[in-house]
Amino acid sequence: MFQTAEENLNAIAAIFRDDSDFVAREFQLPSGGSGAVVFIDGLASPEIINDFILKPLMNDAPISIGEAAKLDTIEKAAEVILDGDTVVFLDGFTTAAYFNTKGFPSRTISEPQTETVLRGPREGFTESMRTNTALLRRKLKTPDLRIESLRMGKRTRTTVCLCWLDSIAAPDLIDEVRKRIDTIDVDAILGSGYVEEFIEDDPLSPFQTIGYSEKPDVVAAKLLEGRCALIIDGTPFALTMPFLFIENFQSPEDYSIRPLSASFLRLIRIISFPVTLTLPALYVALVNFHSELIPTALLYTIAAASEGTPFSxxxxTAVMLLIFEILREAGIRLPKPTGQAISIVGALVMGQAAIEAGIVGAPVVIIIAFCAVASFVSPTVSDAANLMRWVLLLLGATMGGFGILLGVLSIYILLASTQSFGAMYLHPIAPLSLKELGDTVVRIPMWMLKTRPSALRPQDKNRRSDDPKPDFSGGISPYGAEQ
Amino acid sequence: MSSVKITKWQMISVGVCYMIGAILHLSEVSATAGRDAWLMPVAGLIMFVPTAAIYCLLVKLHPQKCLYEINEQALGKTLGKVFTFLYMLFFFHICTLNTMQAEAFVSAYLLPGTPVIVCGLMMTAFCAFAIYRGLRAIIVIPFAFGIVSGAYLLFNFLQSVPQMRPEFLRPMLAQEPRVYLHAAHIEATVIYGEIIGLLTFAGMLEKKTKFSVCFIITMIISCLYLILVHLRERTLLGDLTPYVSFPSFGAVRMIGNVTGTLSRVESIYSLVMIAFSIFRVLITLWAVITALKQVFNLQSYTSLIIPAAALAAVYSMRIYASPNDSYIYGLNTTPFVWTVFTFIMPLITLVFAAARRLLTKMPTPNTSRKLPEQGAEPSGAEGF
Amino acid sequence: MKKLLKILCAAVTLCVILLSLGGCWSADEISHKAIILGISVDFADTPEKYLVTAQIARPSQLKASSADGENAYINISSEGVGVQAALHGFETQLSREIYTGHMELIIFSEEIARSGLTPVLDYFYRSSEARFSTPVIIAEGRAADLLDIQADLEQMPVSSILGTMSNQDSDIIMSGTTMGDLLREMVTEHSAVTLALFRVNGKRAAMEKAAVIKGDKMIGSLTIDQKQYELLAGGEYDEGVQVCKIADGKVASFRIMKCVTKHNLKYENGQFSADISVNITGQISGITFGGEEYTIRAREDLEQILRDFITRGINDMFSATKEINADIIGFNEMLRRKYPRDSKSLLENWDDNYRNFPISVSVAATLTGTGAVRERVK
Incomplete structure (x- = not known):
C-alpha cells in the first residue's frame, strides 16, 4: 500500500484497467486530505455506499457499517471488492479499510423444483451463500452449529461453507472433509457438481456417494444425524456427506405424513429400484432363455406380439430403451410446456404407432414404459439405474437369468464395498443392523427414533432421552373434566 | 492380518451360506443312505465332533489368527508354509470342484447351448471382482443375501409340502450298519469337512466373539438345513432319488403349478442354488489367494486374483472327465483323501501347538479373564 | 493417472471379452419357437419305428379376436426309430425349432402301452425342457386321433382333454397321473399305477376307463366306477358322486363330500392281512323312489345302502386288480415299510402272493344333508 489515496487508487485501477463496472470515487475530507472509495458496480449496493460510507466520510462522521476490516495489500483490496465489499483509501495511511456493502442481485427464496412436497416447508436455498447459511441457522438455532468458510478455485475464488454440529459430527469426518477440500487445486468451481467430483470416494462409480439438497430442513435433518454439509456460493444445492445408499429412497415428505403411509411409500420406492434396474433384462431373459417360467397364456400373447416384428x-428392448432415454432428455431440456408435450407425444403416439406398424411388440413398450415410470420414483438414483440397466440388459440378452444373477450380485458387491467418507454405503442393509432398519426401509414413529445412524459414528448417539411414548390416556376425556 | 473385523453373526452367515452351497454335492449321500439320507446330517455331525473340537482348540490357542498364521506359529516357519501350501492345493481343488459342479448344473438346466467353460469363466470372473473389491464386500454378502434367499428357500419348501409323502421315508434304519457308516463318513468329510475354509476368517473375528460359538451355531443351522433338503428329496422323489442327477433340484421339479399360474419355479430355485455355489467358489478362491500370499510373503494379493481365477476356471474343465466321475470319486475315494486335509493335518498342527506350549511354557492367552487393573497386583494364577 | 487409465483399459477389455464370450448360444427367440402343447406316440406303419404327432400352437391365431378354433393349432407327424429321432424329423418340416417346455400332455397308444413305455418315456425324462408335472394318458386305438378331436369349449384339443381330466367330477377319477408320478411308480418294484384311458368317438373323446400300468406295461384296465372305488380304498378320494341302483326304478344318488381311509396291516400267526376302513361323509343328491318308502327317518337305510354299495364296489375292484395282478393301492410298499424283515419272503413273490392277499373292507357312511329339500316331492 502507498501513503496517498491517489497512488493506491492508481495501483488498484491498474489491476482492473478499463473494466466498465470498476468504480472509483475520489473525495475530499472536510478535515483535509483526500480519499477514495472503490467498488464494483453491480456487486456493491450504491445506497449503502452513498448513505453509510460517502456521506459520513464527507461530513467527518464515523462510518456505521456492521462488518468492517483492515487490509494492507492492493491484491487483497482487489479480492474484497470482487466479493461486493467497498474499499476506502485515505491519505496518510498505508492500510485501507473495507466494508460489507454487498448488494448483488439474487433470486428470492422459492420452492425448489427438484424437491416438491405436499406438506412441509417450501423454502429452498438460493445462489447466495449468506442467504443459505441464514436459512440453515434459522433451522438450527444452536451455538453448536459451526460454519467454516473456505475458498476454492484459483480464478473463481468461490466461497464454500463447511457446516456441522460440533457435539454430534465425528471430528475425523470434519478433518477428512477439510483435507479433501484442501487438495482441490483447480481453476474454477462453478457448481456443487464440481466440488463433488473432487472430494468423493469413488469418482468412477455410477452411484453417488455425496448427497445434495435444495432444502434447508433436509440439510438440517442430515446435520442432526451426524453429517456435515457444504454450502457453495453460486449454487442452491448444498452437499451433504456421508451419503448412504438408502437415502436415495427417503423423502422429506416422509416425516410430514403418517408413519404407516410413509413406510408403505418407502417400500414402494425401494421396490421400484430393482424393478427399473432389472425389468428389461428380465423380460429379455424370460423370453429368450427361460420361456418355461412364463404362464402359457401369457406366452401366447408375447409370441403373438413378437411374430412379424423385424427385430429380436x-x-x-434396447431400441425402445434408447428412445425412452432420448425422450427423457428432450423433456428435461425443453421449456416446461413444450417438454410435457414432447413426452406425451413421444410416449403415446410413437409407442402406439410403432406397435401398429409392427416395428415393436406391445409387451416391449409396456415393459419399457413401466420401467421408465419406476425410475422416476427415486430420481437421485435414476441416473445410476439408467446406466446399470444397459449392463444388465446386455448380460440378460447373452446369458439369461445366469447373466442377470451375476450382474445383480456384481452391483451388490460394488455397493457393499463402496464407502462414503468412512461410512459403509449399504448400511444398515450390509452390514445388517436390524434396529436401524426402522428409519431406513420403513419409517417408524418419531417417538421410537432413539439413536442416530451408527455408520456416521456420531459423538452423541441418542436423539432423545429414554422415556417411552408419552401416554395421554386418562387425561382429557370426551365427557369433560371430572367434577 | 486384515484390519477388517467380523462380527459373530457375519461369521455365522458366511459359514451357513457356504454350507448351503453344498447342495449340489448331496447326491453321494442320497445314493448311499437311500431313504435314511435325512438322518445322515445328524450322524455326520456326530462323526464330525472330533474334527470340530480340533478346529475350535486351534483357534482358542491362537486367538486373532487365521489358519495359515496358526500353521506357522505352531509348526514353525518352514513346515507351516508347507502345510499352508498343501491347504492351498486342497482349497484350489475344492474351488475347481465347486466350479465344475456349478457350471455343469448351469449347462444342464439353464444354458444348454452355452459352452461350459464360458459359465466357469463368468463365475470365476465375478469371484475375482468380488475379491478385488475387498473382504468387506465378501463378508456383508451373506447376511442380507442369505436372509432373502433363505426366505425364498423356506417358501419353496412350503410349496412342496402338499406333495410330500412321508411314507417314502419308511422303513427307517432298516439297512445294514455299514451303509450308515459310509454315508456318515461322506457327510462328515466331504460335506462338513469343507468348513475348514471358515478357519481362514478366524483371525478377523472381533475380540469379544468366541469362534467356537460361531462354529457350533453354523454347524447346527447347516445340519438342520441339510436335513430339510434330504427330507424333501425323499418325500417327493421316493425311489426315484438315485436316478436323478441332482436330487435336490429334481425334487423341486416335481412341484407342479403354483397358484395355477406360475409353473416351473425350479428355474428360480436353480438360480438361488447357483448363487450359493458361486459364494462357495468365492470363499475357496479367497482362501487360495490368501494362502499364496502367506506362502510367498507378499504385501498384497491383488496381482494373484486374476491368475488364480483363470486357473480355477480352466482347471475345472480337467478336474474330472464328467460330473459322473466326480460322483463316483465322491462315493469312494474323496472321503478318505479329504480326511487328510480336514482331520489329520489340523490334528498334527494341534499336537505341535500343544507341544510347543508345553516346551516353551508360554502363558495361556486367556481372553475370558479380565485384564488386571493398572497398578493392581497380578493374581497368582497368571504366569507359571 | 496413468495407472488409473491402465486399470480402466484392462477392466473395459475384460468386460468386453467376458460379455462377448456369453454369446447368446442358448438364446432362442420366442417367435422362432414352435410351442408344442401335446405329443402323441404310436407305432408307425413302418416296422421298428414310432409315429410322433405334435400339436403346435399358433399364437397369433389364438390371440386374434375372430379366432377360428381349427386354425389355432396345427398337428404335424413324423416317423423315427425313437422319439428323439421323430422329433428331429419335425425340423425338416417346420420353419421353427420345436420347444417342449410348455408341453401339457403326453399321449401313448394302447399298443405302445402294452409293449412297454420305457423306450418312449426315456427321452422325456432326460430332457431338461420337459416337465415332470405333465400328465400322461393312454389312447384306445390311435393316439394321434386324440389330437384331432373337436374342441367344443376350448381352442385346442389338448386343452379340451386336459379340461376333461380336471373338471370337478372327473378330478376324483383322474387326478392326472403325471410323468413324475409314473416314473416314480415305475422304479418301485411290484407297483402299479393307473392312467386315464381315452376313447375317440367320432370327433369327440371320452374318458371311459383307467389303464393299469405295471412296471412299464399296460396289463389291463379298470372301469370308471372301479377307478372311483380304487381311489376310495386308496385314500385319494376328494369329492364325487356315488349312484346306487337298488332295484329297477329305484336309484339313490349321493354326493360324497369327504372320505377318510385308513389302512391297517396286520401280521398274525405268520399271516399278513390288510384292513381297510373307509369313512364317508356325504349328502343325498337324488332319490327316484318315494312315498312311504322314503321319509327323513330313512336316512339310516340310505346310509346302509351307501355302505353296502361301496363295500361291494371296493371288493369287486380288488377282485379285478387281483385278476390282472396289479397292486394299485400299494400294499407291497405298505408291508415293506411296516414289516421290512418279516415281509421279505412275501414280497419276493408278490406277483403271485397278491392274488391271495386277504383284504377286508369296512365302510362307515354318514349322510349330513338332504340337499335343498327335505323330502321327495310326490
Missing amino acids: APLE
Whole structure:
C-alpha cells in the first residue's frame, strides 16, 4: 500500500484497467486530505455506499457499517471488492479499510423444483451463500452449529461453507472433509457438481456417494444425524456427506405424513429400484432363455406380439430403451410446456404407432414404459439405474437369468464395498443392523427414533432421552373434566 | 492380518451360506443312505465332533489368527508354509470342484447351448471382482443375501409340502450298519469337512466373539438345513432319488403349478442354488489367494486374483472327465483323501501347538479373564 | 493417472471379452419357437419305428379376436426309430425349432402301452425342457386321433382333454397321473399305477376307463366306477358322486363330500392281512323312489345302502386288480415299510402272493344333508 489515496487508487485501477463496472470515487475530507472509495458496480449496493460510507466520510462522521476490516495489500483490496465489499483509501495511511456493502442481485427464496412436497416447508436455498447459511441457522438455532468458510478455485475464488454440529459430527469426518477440500487445486468451481467430483470416494462409480439438497430442513435433518454439509456460493444445492445408499429412497415428505403411509411409500420406492434396474433384462431373459417360467397364456400373447416384428427381443428392448432415454432428455431440456408435450407425444403416439406398424411388440413398450415410470420414483438414483440397466440388459440378452444373477450380485458387491467418507454405503442393509432398519426401509414413529445412524459414528448417539411414548390416556376425556 | 473385523453373526452367515452351497454335492449321500439320507446330517455331525473340537482348540490357542498364521506359529516357519501350501492345493481343488459342479448344473438346466467353460469363466470372473473389491464386500454378502434367499428357500419348501409323502421315508434304519457308516463318513468329510475354509476368517473375528460359538451355531443351522433338503428329496422323489442327477433340484421339479399360474419355479430355485455355489467358489478362491500370499510373503494379493481365477476356471474343465466321475470319486475315494486335509493335518498342527506350549511354557492367552487393573497386583494364577 | 487409465483399459477389455464370450448360444427367440402343447406316440406303419404327432400352437391365431378354433393349432407327424429321432424329423418340416417346455400332455397308444413305455418315456425324462408335472394318458386305438378331436369349449384339443381330466367330477377319477408320478411308480418294484384311458368317438373323446400300468406295461384296465372305488380304498378320494341302483326304478344318488381311509396291516400267526376302513361323509343328491318308502327317518337305510354299495364296489375292484395282478393301492410298499424283515419272503413273490392277499373292507357312511329339500316331492 502507498501513503496517498491517489497512488493506491492508481495501483488498484491498474489491476482492473478499463473494466466498465470498476468504480472509483475520489473525495475530499472536510478535515483535509483526500480519499477514495472503490467498488464494483453491480456487486456493491450504491445506497449503502452513498448513505453509510460517502456521506459520513464527507461530513467527518464515523462510518456505521456492521462488518468492517483492515487490509494492507492492493491484491487483497482487489479480492474484497470482487466479493461486493467497498474499499476506502485515505491519505496518510498505508492500510485501507473495507466494508460489507454487498448488494448483488439474487433470486428470492422459492420452492425448489427438484424437491416438491405436499406438506412441509417450501423454502429452498438460493445462489447466495449468506442467504443459505441464514436459512440453515434459522433451522438450527444452536451455538453448536459451526460454519467454516473456505475458498476454492484459483480464478473463481468461490466461497464454500463447511457446516456441522460440533457435539454430534465425528471430528475425523470434519478433518477428512477439510483435507479433501484442501487438495482441490483447480481453476474454477462453478457448481456443487464440481466440488463433488473432487472430494468423493469413488469418482468412477455410477452411484453417488455425496448427497445434495435444495432444502434447508433436509440439510438440517442430515446435520442432526451426524453429517456435515457444504454450502457453495453460486449454487442452491448444498452437499451433504456421508451419503448412504438408502437415502436415495427417503423423502422429506416422509416425516410430514403418517408413519404407516410413509413406510408403505418407502417400500414402494425401494421396490421400484430393482424393478427399473432389472425389468428389461428380465423380460429379455424370460423370453429368450427361460420361456418355461412364463404362464402359457401369457406366452401366447408375447409370441403373438413378437411374430412379424423385424427385430429380436434384445434389440427391440434396447431400441425402445434408447428412445425412452432420448425422450427423457428432450423433456428435461425443453421449456416446461413444450417438454410435457414432447413426452406425451413421444410416449403415446410413437409407442402406439410403432406397435401398429409392427416395428415393436406391445409387451416391449409396456415393459419399457413401466420401467421408465419406476425410475422416476427415486430420481437421485435414476441416473445410476439408467446406466446399470444397459449392463444388465446386455448380460440378460447373452446369458439369461445366469447373466442377470451375476450382474445383480456384481452391483451388490460394488455397493457393499463402496464407502462414503468412512461410512459403509449399504448400511444398515450390509452390514445388517436390524434396529436401524426402522428409519431406513420403513419409517417408524418419531417417538421410537432413539439413536442416530451408527455408520456416521456420531459423538452423541441418542436423539432423545429414554422415556417411552408419552401416554395421554386418562387425561382429557370426551365427557369433560371430572367434577 | 486384515484390519477388517467380523462380527459373530457375519461369521455365522458366511459359514451357513457356504454350507448351503453344498447342495449340489448331496447326491453321494442320497445314493448311499437311500431313504435314511435325512438322518445322515445328524450322524455326520456326530462323526464330525472330533474334527470340530480340533478346529475350535486351534483357534482358542491362537486367538486373532487365521489358519495359515496358526500353521506357522505352531509348526514353525518352514513346515507351516508347507502345510499352508498343501491347504492351498486342497482349497484350489475344492474351488475347481465347486466350479465344475456349478457350471455343469448351469449347462444342464439353464444354458444348454452355452459352452461350459464360458459359465466357469463368468463365475470365476465375478469371484475375482468380488475379491478385488475387498473382504468387506465378501463378508456383508451373506447376511442380507442369505436372509432373502433363505426366505425364498423356506417358501419353496412350503410349496412342496402338499406333495410330500412321508411314507417314502419308511422303513427307517432298516439297512445294514455299514451303509450308515459310509454315508456318515461322506457327510462328515466331504460335506462338513469343507468348513475348514471358515478357519481362514478366524483371525478377523472381533475380540469379544468366541469362534467356537460361531462354529457350533453354523454347524447346527447347516445340519438342520441339510436335513430339510434330504427330507424333501425323499418325500417327493421316493425311489426315484438315485436316478436323478441332482436330487435336490429334481425334487423341486416335481412341484407342479403354483397358484395355477406360475409353473416351473425350479428355474428360480436353480438360480438361488447357483448363487450359493458361486459364494462357495468365492470363499475357496479367497482362501487360495490368501494362502499364496502367506506362502510367498507378499504385501498384497491383488496381482494373484486374476491368475488364480483363470486357473480355477480352466482347471475345472480337467478336474474330472464328467460330473459322473466326480460322483463316483465322491462315493469312494474323496472321503478318505479329504480326511487328510480336514482331520489329520489340523490334528498334527494341534499336537505341535500343544507341544510347543508345553516346551516353551508360554502363558495361556486367556481372553475370558479380565485384564488386571493398572497398578493392581497380578493374581497368582497368571504366569507359571 | 496413468495407472488409473491402465486399470480402466484392462477392466473395459475384460468386460468386453467376458460379455462377448456369453454369446447368446442358448438364446432362442420366442417367435422362432414352435410351442408344442401335446405329443402323441404310436407305432408307425413302418416296422421298428414310432409315429410322433405334435400339436403346435399358433399364437397369433389364438390371440386374434375372430379366432377360428381349427386354425389355432396345427398337428404335424413324423416317423423315427425313437422319439428323439421323430422329433428331429419335425425340423425338416417346420420353419421353427420345436420347444417342449410348455408341453401339457403326453399321449401313448394302447399298443405302445402294452409293449412297454420305457423306450418312449426315456427321452422325456432326460430332457431338461420337459416337465415332470405333465400328465400322461393312454389312447384306445390311435393316439394321434386324440389330437384331432373337436374342441367344443376350448381352442385346442389338448386343452379340451386336459379340461376333461380336471373338471370337478372327473378330478376324483383322474387326478392326472403325471410323468413324475409314473416314473416314480415305475422304479418301485411290484407297483402299479393307473392312467386315464381315452376313447375317440367320432370327433369327440371320452374318458371311459383307467389303464393299469405295471412296471412299464399296460396289463389291463379298470372301469370308471372301479377307478372311483380304487381311489376310495386308496385314500385319494376328494369329492364325487356315488349312484346306487337298488332295484329297477329305484336309484339313490349321493354326493360324497369327504372320505377318510385308513389302512391297517396286520401280521398274525405268520399271516399278513390288510384292513381297510373307509369313512364317508356325504349328502343325498337324488332319490327316484318315494312315498312311504322314503321319509327323513330313512336316512339310516340310505346310509346302509351307501355302505353296502361301496363295500361291494371296493371288493369287486380288488377282485379285478387281483385278476390282472396289479397292486394299485400299494400294499407291497405298505408291508415293506411296516414289516421290512418279516415281509421279505412275501414280497419276493408278490406277483403271485397278491392274488391271495386277504383284504377286508369296512365302510362307515354318514349322510349330513338332504340337499335343498327335505323330502321327495310326490
